[in-house]
Amino acid sequence: MKYFPIEVQKSIFDINFTRLYANGKKIILCDLDNTLIPYSESMPSKELIEWAEKVKTIGFKLYLFSNNKDTRVLPFSLVLGADGHLASAYKPFIRRTKQFLKKIDATLAEVVVIGDQFVTDITVAKKIGVDSIIVKTIDHKTQKWYTKINRLREKWYLKRLKKARPDLYRLLIEKEIIHE
Numbered sequence: 001m002k003y004f005p006i007e008v009q010k011s012i013f014d015i016n017f018t019r020l021y022a023n024g025k026k027i028i029l030c031d032l033d034n035t036l037i038p039y040s041e042s043m044p045s046k047e048l049i050e051w052a053e054k055v056k057t058i059g060f061k062l063y064l065f066s067n068n069k070d071t072r073v074l075p076f077s078l079v080l081g082a083d084g085h086l087a088s089a090y091k092p093f094i095r096r097t098k099q100f101l102k103k104i105d106a107t108l109a110e111v112v113v114i115g116d117q118f119v120t121d122i123t124v125a126k127k128i129g130v131d132s133i134i135v136k137t138i139d140h141k142t143q144k145w146y147t148k149i150n151r152l153r154e155k156w157y158l159k160r161l162k163k164a165r166p167d168l169y170r171l172l173i174e175k176e177i178i179h180e
Contacts (some may be wrong), residue, residue, distance in 0.1 A: 005132045010112060014135075030063070049079070084104065091123070118158070
């Protein structure tokens with residue numbers, strides 16, 4: 001089944017980036033809203049800036065990709081110190097993401113997508129053939145109406161996941177990514 005992430009973590013701070021880099025990953029394509037910050041915030045915290053510096057020190061190129069507008073993504077990306085960004089990505093459609101990866105000269109084997117939604121982030125990763133990591137949504141209360149629709153669609157994926165990969169499903173519950 002193609003919608004399975006390679007890793008499940010509570011937050012980006014729990015991911016072992018040294019191990020990912022040793023396994024050939026060189027490019028992080030990270031969702032913004034509710035993966036790095038809630039919708040209610042607009043700028044990265046000191047802790048988030050330090051995280052970005054850490055992953056870049058390991059050797060990663062850090063790019064943001066978001067369905068949000070450039071007026072939100074660009075200022076955040078600049079303050080964070082990201083290597084670039086893709087706003088209005090139109091996830092789960094892959095055209096703009098594929099164009100972006102071509103523009104930054106990325107090979108698919110070295111890319112890892114990090115996000116909080118199966119329907120957008122994990123789906124895009126699998127459609128373009130890259131690995132993905134799912135993290136817990138930071139704040140369900142601040143989600144936009146269209147994200148709430150995606151969460152309803154996500155339930156269908158989770159039913160399939162529970163049947164096909166009960167081990168991964170249990171891990172999602174243990175890490176509080178989903179609730180039964």
